[in-house]
Amino acid sequence: MLDVKNLHTEYYQGGRVAHAARGVSIHVPQGQAVALVGESGSGKSTVAQSVMRMIRPPVGNLREGIVSVNGIDVRLCTDRQMRQVLRNEIGFIPQDPTTALDPLYTIRSQIKEVLPEEDKRNADQVITELLESLGIVNAADRLGDYPHEFSGGMKQRVAIAIALAKRPSVLIADEPTTALDVTTQVGILRLLDRLRRERNLATLFITHNIRVARLLCQHVVVMYGGIVVESGPIEQVMAAPSHPYTRALLDASVLGDRPRQKLRAIPGNPPSLFAMPQGCPFSPRCANATDQCHEGLPSEVATEQGTRYTCWNPVAS
Amino acid sequence: MSTMTPTRRAPRRRGLKRSRHSRKPWFSMAAMGLFAFCGIFGALIAPHDPTQNDLAHSLAPPFWAEGGSTTYLLGTDQLGRDILSRLLSGAQVSFLVAVGAVLIAGAIGLGVALLAGYTGGRLDAFLTRVADSAMAFPVLLLAVIVVALYGKSITIVIVVLVLAVWPQYARVLRSEVIRIRNEDYVVMSKVMGGNARWAIVRHIVPNVVPTLLVLATLQIGFAIIAEGSLSFLGIGVPAPAASWGNMLADGRNFMQTAWWVPVFPGIALSITVLSANLLGDWLRQTLDPATRR
Incomplete structure (x- = not known):
């Protein structure tokens, strides 16, 4: 609240x-x-x-x-x-997803960073499920991708995933x-x-x-x-x-x-x-x-x- | 799995592979590789002791010239010292000075840049003024003063160069730090509850590295030239140790009579510096679009 x-x-x-x-x-x-x-x-x-x-x-x-x-x-x-x-x-979704992701890190690493401790052990699975629930198809294949390999809408979904990862x-x-x-x-x-x-x-x-x-x-x-x-x-x-x-x-x-x-x-x-x-x-x-x-x-x-x-x-x- | 994805993804191109703008400078890379190799192993592969006099064979020409012998491949100087061995030994000096000065100055510059750029405010103003003042001080005057106070040695040469070069790193990197500090992903990391240390270590430093790398490569050329100049003027690496600078200085009197004494160190110096600069230019072009997309 x-x-x-x-x-x-x-x-x-x-x-x-x-x-x-x-x-x-x-x-x-x-x-x-x-x-x-x-x-x-x-x-x-x-x-x-x-x-x-x-x-x-x-x-x-x-x-x-x-x-x-x-x-x-x-x-x-x-x-x-x-x-x-x-x-x-608090989860925060930024205005411009293209600049809100660090270009140097993979999607996996940027989402994993904010996961709660109990989720970090099976991080890949948690992240894949999260991304697929946000409408990213074949999320498992894309965990190792860098932000510039995603489109604007997909980046925003990744940003939303980061906001929601910590529940x-x-x-x-x-x-x-x-x-x-x-x-x-x-x-x-x-x-x-x-x-x-x-x-x-x-x-x-x-x-x-x-x-x-x-x-x-x-x-x-x-x-x-x-x-x-x-x-x-x-x-x-x-x-x-x-x-x-x-x-x-x-x-x-x-x-x-x-x-x-x-x-x-x-x-x-x-x-x-x-x-x-x-x-x-x-x-x-x-x-x-x-x-x-x-x-x-x-x-x-x-x-x-x-x-x-x-x-x-x-x-x- | 990948055959099921509707769109085929382009092959990954990132980092050093993004060389759309210029061809890879193979020559410069090879030259720098050779320089590094000689800089590290020079003493092991030198055919002679670089400080060993052999007055009977003083000013012997290179092996292909008339009167030359394969004992001294590139000839000898006025004291009969083997020029090839002295070049290799000089490469070690140049390498040590260049790498040492560039690394130390880079570390100091990065530290100051992070402190000034990230903190901002009065500390930033103060550190920027210090860097500006340091830059305004002439290198040669600085060298003369330091040498007069502490004597001549390779360490002193490195210290002088560090004092001369760090402000350049600090100034350029500071503006980079300020730019990256205001990037959304750094702000986001704070919004997500990250502290300042995390933002610096995870986001700012890695994003500054390409700039640092380019600067360092360009500064290597400067450091080699500066060491040569200081040694040429007699305030650098003390004799009898060989350095390309003092070899040039010793050899300039023999330009007319024994050209090989000054020409070989001159060529070594020119090619190394040119290669370092070309490599730096290429790195700048290659890394820039990747970081400033």
Whole structure:
């Protein structure tokens, strides 16, 4: 189980402070997948990195909040304890599998490295079974191959194998399909969905495409400018988005059954982390923005459909 | 089993086999092989004692020239010492100096590069400044100072060369370490709970090795030339021990009258250095695409 409460993460650069996450809360129960959606710079990767405590001084710091992985608060861990948490509890799937594997080692050796001790004795068998369960045919023949002998989708499966080899309870996938072509993407998404069910994984799926998230996730958390603007069951959020940003995200992505629909871009760019507007971070780009929006953030509002949003002027649905 | 796989896989080509860009430098490889062989076994196969005078046969020409004999295949110098034996003995000096200096400087350079590149921050800034300052110091001046303080010996030559060469390793390898430190697979190893030592030993060092190898090969040429120059100037390997540098220095007065005295060490030096550099160039071209795919 992954539980993030009121997380504040900062980056430091040349004496300036960037507030990359401001009071983010995410709850991922066992066996469920939660999508963390947002544009580049919205703070979604920051949240993932905070969970794995990859942000540390002098680069940045987790200033406030609780980041609990199966009840262990990673903010309170020593380095040694944190390595144990990373080794035993968290599996991470990288964005670009082509660079995530060391070109000098065989697939066997890179997976074996992370196997738990009890699996190391019959490592070849364990690795072969794992790879075949991830859809690599003739895995036994390919254990001695090097990463460059695999295609992108296959490399991603190897990366997933590395993430799962230690049997984690939490899986964090940081845009695991953006570096792959579309047909491969669907395969990987289906695979992740199956693994979540079979292994009862608490999955945090980071993506910029809310419609991709729908294939895999039950819940969605939409981030913008370091805050959670809307969250809730993904069907409800997509059917009736309350926050103008969620609405805009949906309008900006393709819907398969309505191919002729005109895509609408969101005007402007996300705010710089170092120059965050006062009030709602989306207010400079928001069509519904009023004076109130530029001055302060409202508190979170719960809807009847079970979604929550942070907005003064929600979209009428 | 393999007949059942739908696609036939291309034959494996990796490491040194990836020579799409240039032909294998057979000549350089053979020359370096010969150099290494003479460097290790020179004293055993030398027909004469390289320091043994034979004034009765001083300045004897090589065996094919008029007045030459097969006793002294490449002739003798002004003191009647066998030039072939001195060349072989000189090869040992060059080999020892080149390999010793390159290995020690490489180890120091790699250590500094890992420390500076991996740690970053102030330590990095400090070590980089030290390396820059060391590089700015002229080698010959350094050699003269060290020799004046500690006298002449092969060890001193190696020490001088190490002092001159390590910053080059440190600078080049440091940038490589920084590049590899930020590679996803190093970050991944930390995400999976690996510590810094693991990342360095398992990922960074092996990925730096190709660069180190190329640098080392190119530095061998430099070290041989530098030893020759120091010996030529009389601040290198002390007489009567033979070194290609001091053979050249002794022989340059006989250029007109007994060409074989300076020419043979000159040829040995040129071919060895050229081969080392060609081999280094080839290694660079061959290993680069493999590591920077």
